[in-house]
Amino acid sequence: MNDTSSVSSEKRHSVLEAAETLGYTPNPAALSLLNKRTGGVGVLLPYVSGEFFADLLNGLDEAAQDNEHFLVVSTSHRKPKEFRAAMQAMQKRVDGLVIMAPELDDDGAQTILKSEDHITFINTYLDHIPAEENSVEVLNFDNYAGAHALTQHLIELGHQHIAYITGAPGAGDTRERRRGYRTAMAGVGISDTSALEFDGDYTQAAGYAAAQEIISTTPRPSAIMAANDYCAMGVISALHEAGIAIPEEMAVTGFDGITSAQYTLPPLTTVQVPTHTIGYQAIDRLVHRLDEYGEGDVRHQVLPVELIVRESTVP
Amino acid sequence: MNDTSSVSSEKRHSVLEAAETLGYTPNPAALSLLNKRTGGVGVLLPYVSGEFFADLLNGLDEAAQDNEHFLVVSTSHRKPKEFRAAMQAMQKRVDGLVIMAPELDDDGAQTILKSEDHITFINTYLDHIPAEENSVEVLNFDNYAGAHALTQHLIELGHQHIAYITGAPGAGDTRERRRGYRTAMAGVGISDTSALEFDGDYTQAAGYAAAQEIISTTPRPSAIMAANDYCAMGVISALHEAGIAIPEEMAVTGFDGITSAQYTLPPLTTVQVPTHTIGYQAIDRLVHRLDEYGEGDVRHQVLPVELIVRESTVP
DNA sequence: CTGTTAGCGCCTTCAC
DNA sequence: GTGAAGGCGCTAACAG
Numbered sequence: 001m002n003d004t005s006s007v008s009s010e011k012r013h014s015v016l017e018a019a020e021t022l023g024y025t026p027n028p029a030a031l032s033l034l035n036k037r038t039g040g041v042g043v044l045l046p047y048v049s050g051e052f053f054a055d056l057l058n059g060l061d062e063a064a065q066d067n068e069h070f071l072v073v074s075t076s077h078r079k080p081k082e083f084r085a086a087m088q089a090m091q092k093r094v095d096g097l098v099i100m101a102p103e104l105d106d107d108g109a110q111t112i113l114k115s116e117d118h119i120t121f122i123n124t125y126l127d128h129i130p131a132e133e134n135s136v137e138v139l140n141f142d143n144y145a146g147a148h149a150l151t152q153h154l155i156e157l158g159h160q161h162i163a164y165i166t167g168a169p170g171a172g173d174t175r176e177r178r179r180g181y182r183t184a185m186a187g188v189g190i191s192d193t194s195a196l197e198f199d200g201d202y203t204q205a206a207g208y209a210a211a212q213e214i215i216s217t218t219p220r221p222s223a224i225m226a227a228n229d230y231c232a233m234g235v236i237s238a239l240h241e242a243g244i245a246i247p248e249e250m251a252v253t254g255f256d257g258i259t260s261a262q263y264t265l266p267p268l269t270t271v272q273v274p275t276h277t278i279g280y281q282a283i284d285r286l287v288h289r290l291d292e293y294g295e296g297d298v299r300h301q302v303l304p305v306e307l308i309v310r311e312s313t314v315p
Numbered sequence: 316m317n318d319t320s321s322v323s324s325e326k327r328h329s330v331l332e333a334a335e336t337l338g339y340t341p342n343p344a345a346l347s348l349l350n351k352r353t354g355g356v357g358v359l360l361p362y363v364s365g366e367f368f369a370d371l372l373n374g375l376d377e378a379a380q381d382n383e384h385f386l387v388v389s390t391s392h393r394k395p396k397e398f399r400a401a402m403q404a405m406q407k408r409v410d411g412l413v414i415m416a417p418e419l420d421d422d423g424a425q426t427i428l429k430s431e432d433h434i435t436f437i438n439t440y441l442d443h444i445p446a447e448e449n450s451v452e453v454l455n456f457d458n459y460a461g462a463h464a465l466t467q468h469l470i471e472l473g474h475q476h477i478a479y480i481t482g483a484p485g486a487g488d489t490r491e492r493r494r495g496y497r498t499a500m501a502g503v504g505i506s507d508t509s510a511l512e513f514d515g516d517y518t519q520a521a522g523y524a525a526a527q528e529i530i531s532t533t534p535r536p537s538a539i540m541a542a543n544d545y546c547a548m549g550v551i552s553a554l555h556e557a558g559i560a561i562p563e564e565m566a567v568t569g570f571d572g573i574t575s576a577q578y579t580l581p582p583l584t585t586v587q588v589p590t591h592t593i594g595y596q597a598i599d600r601l602v603h604r605l606d607e608y609g610e611g612d613v614r615h616q617v618l619p620v621e622l623i624v625r626e627s628t629v630p
Numbered sequence: 631c632t633g634t635t636a637g638c639g640c641c642t643t644c645a646c
Numbered sequence: 647g648t649g650a651a652g653g654c655g656c657t658a659a660c661a662g
Contacts, residue, residue: 011631028408029347030655033638038344040387040408048372050574054363057372061363061390070404072355073388075376089385093343093355204578233578240580259365263519263548265555265580345639348654 037290039068041283042090044083044099045075049202050230051258052275059279060098067287069095077101080108087112096286100124102171120286122278125172135289138300139278143173146271146305147180150225150253153269153307155188159223159251164193165200165210165235167227174227177255181225200227207234215242215250222251229254229261232268240265247311257308267310274303352605354383356598357405359398359414360390364517365545366573367590374594375413382602384410392416395423402427411601415439417486435601437593440487450604453615454593458488461586461620462495465540465568468584468622470503474538474566479508480515480525480550482542489542492570496540515542522549530557530565537566544569544576547583555580562626572623582625589618 018024032038043060045053057073064071072094077083083101090097096118101108102125109126112119118135126138154162164181167174178197185193198213200206207226211234214224226232232254236246244250246266254261257272281303333339347353358375360368372388379386387409392398398416405412411433416423417440424441427434433450441453469477479496482489493512500508513528515521522541526549529539541547547569551561559565561581569576572587596618 023403025403025407026657027348027655029344029353030638030657032344033342033348033640033655034657036638048369048376050366050369051364053372054365054368057363057368057388058390061388065389065391070408071388073372073376073386074380075373076380088338088340092340093385204574208578230575233575237578237580259519260545260548260575263523263552265552341641342639345654346641348639348656349641351654 037095038093040070040072040094041286042072042094042097043074044077044086044090044097044101045073046078046101046103048075051260052228052256055258055275056100056279059276059281060283061279062276063280063283063287067284069283069287071283078103083108084111087115091115091117095290096120098122098282098286102173103168104172105170118286118290120282120289122282123173125176136298137285137289138298139282139285140300140302141173141273141278142302142305143176143273144180144183146255146273146307147177147225148184149180149305149307150255150269150271151181151184152187153309154223154225154251154253155184157251160188160190161219161221162196162223162225163214163221164197164225165207165214165227165231166197167231168201169199177227196221200231202228202230204230204234204237207231207236208238209234211235211238212242215239215244222249223253224250225253227255229256229258229268229270232270233260233264236264236268257306261308262310269310270308272306272308274305278303352410353408355385355387355409356601357387357409357412358389359392359401359405359412359416360388361393361416361418363390366575367543367571370573370590371415371594374591374596375598376594377591378595378598378602382599384598384602386598393418398423399426402430406430406432410605411435413437413597413601417488418483419487420485433601433605435597435604437597438488440491451613452600452604453613454597454600455615455617456488456588456593457617457620458491458588459495459498461570461588461622462492462540463499464495464620464622465570465584465586466496466499467502468624469538469540469566469568470499472566475503475505476534476536477511477538477540478529478536479512479540480522480529480542480546481512482546483516484514492542511536515546517543517545519545519549519552522546522551523553524549526550526553527557530554530559537564538568539565540568542570544571544573544583544585547585548575548579551579551583572621576623577625584625585623587621587623589620593618 041064061071072090074086077086098120100122102123104124106127121138123140166178182193198210200210211224214221224235226235232252235252239246239250246252254268254270257270261268261270356379376386387405389401392401413435415437417438419439421442436453438455481493497508513525515525526539529536539550541550547567550567554561554565561567569583569585572585576583576585
């Protein structure tokens with residue numbers, strides 16, 4: 001008996017003690033059968049790589065522990081079909097879902113929202129969320145503002161010929177960052193940036209390859225904005241190999257603000273995104289939503305980002 | 316009805332079809348109450364940081380999906396008490412546990428082994444495993460051989476004054492790597508390395524701090540072996556700041572072989588450990604153990620590592 | 631304040 | 647070949 005029935009405090013004490021000694025724990029499966037609550041939160045990630053996801057998981061885990069929930073993690077679901085299967089598997093095992101799916105399109109989203117689960121999306125751009133369906137919340141970084149600030153910073157330093165390496169194709173964050181770049185460029189009269197944009201993704205290898213392409217274009221840009229910090233590391237490596245001095249001959253910027261960005265040579269100017277925070281909040285709010293409110297509250301929340309200027313850009 | 320009862324295949328078909336249409340799935344909680352199997356595997360990590368853990372999680376997740384199990388992840392349990400609590404919580408929710416606890420001492424291990432669970436330890440050094448207790452397996456990197464090969468490599472290049480930055484204090488992998496270093500040094504007559512060893516851990520900050528200390532000692536060492544690749548990144552940063560050329564004036568080595576180690580300036584000589592593989596195997600073998608064998612098989616397995624020579628050491 | 635009972639969702643056993 | 651019943655571990659609601 002937990003607290004409900006009226007039992008002599010004496011007897012309850014002895015029972016609790018016995019339970020302690022024997023290491024007894026109520027069977028979670030039986031509990032969840034009764035309460036219709038499992039005490040778990042599912043986390044659906046597109047993939048896991050690098051410091052960004054490590055930080056994210058730390059935030060998720062910390063919040064889960066604070067709220068006494070366990071974490072069921074599943075990754076590698078960039079394909080809609082696998083994604084669906086993973087959701088299916090999670091469905092009845094957890095009380096709510098945290099989903100990061102930057103590559104999710106609107107059709108896919110509609111299918112997800114059919115399930116009457118509590119969901120918190122992170123770093124996911126959804127256009128049409130039907131407000132009545134269920135309990136949904138969206139938490140995003142301000143990718144647009146970050147990229148805009150970064151571009152603006154370079155422009156203020158006198159750069160005009162700024163190359164841009166795009167992130168993973170088809171992802172919402174990629175689109176948002178590029179939009180920030182384009183808008184800032186348009187602000188100084190450069191409305192066609194097509195010759196300055198280069199395909200990439202969020203890896204060092206992509207940055208390395210894109211940089212090699214960029215340095216061979218004429219006229220050569222004076223700055224490279226990489227898709228993120230890892231991409232920038234690849235850029236730096238390529239420039240170093242080609243004997244191009246950073247920042248004297250070429251400025252380089254990143255995105256995310258991972259720890260390693262402090263330790264590149266030279267240290268990287270970048271945008272710090274609140275990775276740990278978004279993870280923590282995603283779980284924390286989801287769990288509170290589970291307890292307190294019912295269905296039907298859809299909210300968008302954009303987390304601020306911070307420009308970090310290090311010595312990699314020309315003064 | 317799944318396959319057991321004898322039912323007309325016609326009727327079965329129609330039922331299966333209906334299930335598909337309605338999106339019906341048997342309630343996992345009820346199943347686990349019946350079968351005494353949850354279909355989940357618990358993962359207990361000391362913490363999550365950087366590319367190493369991202370790779371590890373990829374391996375774990377891939378194996379979990381291949382074996383149709385879900386992953387319950389819990390981290391931040393360097394304290395025995397929290398660790399115990401996490402195990403308790405996992406206990407009945409999963410069929411087996413993968414535990415990485417390099418800092419676990421033998422007493423702590425005994426307590427863990429009391430629980431009659433199936434466990435696979437990774438990167439964890441246990442001395443006294445009672446073979447009869449339950450189903451246990453231990454998977455480790457060959458940390459000793461890796462550090463030994465690295466030291467040997469430096470020695471063959473003519474280095475004698477080799478500084479060593481130790482990993483996280485109290486961890487088994489730290490001890491093993493240091494042992495490899497000491498043994499190799501003793502092999503060339505340097506049996507007292509106390510003046511050459513510097514406290515550190517597995518972070519860039521630790522490498523940065525330790526390197527500053529090392530370069531101010533006299534006589535100055537000609538090589539620095541960092542605890543791991545992240546630590547080495549901090550070393551490189553400090554050396555660069557002090558104007559010390561790598562590798563001409565100082566050789567630097569790492570450990571782990573993370574992707575970023577290719578993109579340091581210069582690229583890092585390091586030891587490649589099979590991070591993804593250890594994760595995959597841990598789950599894969601655990602699940603197979605669950606199905607096929609009973610209790611009582613304890614095995615140690617050491618995974619080979621590979622020396623990767625890049626341009627950071629003097630020729 | 632205590633003891634009993636019904637039932638959460640499912641599957642296996644046993645009678646029909 | 648089919649239907650009904652029992653029970654996995656637990657707790658809420660009830661009767662004593």
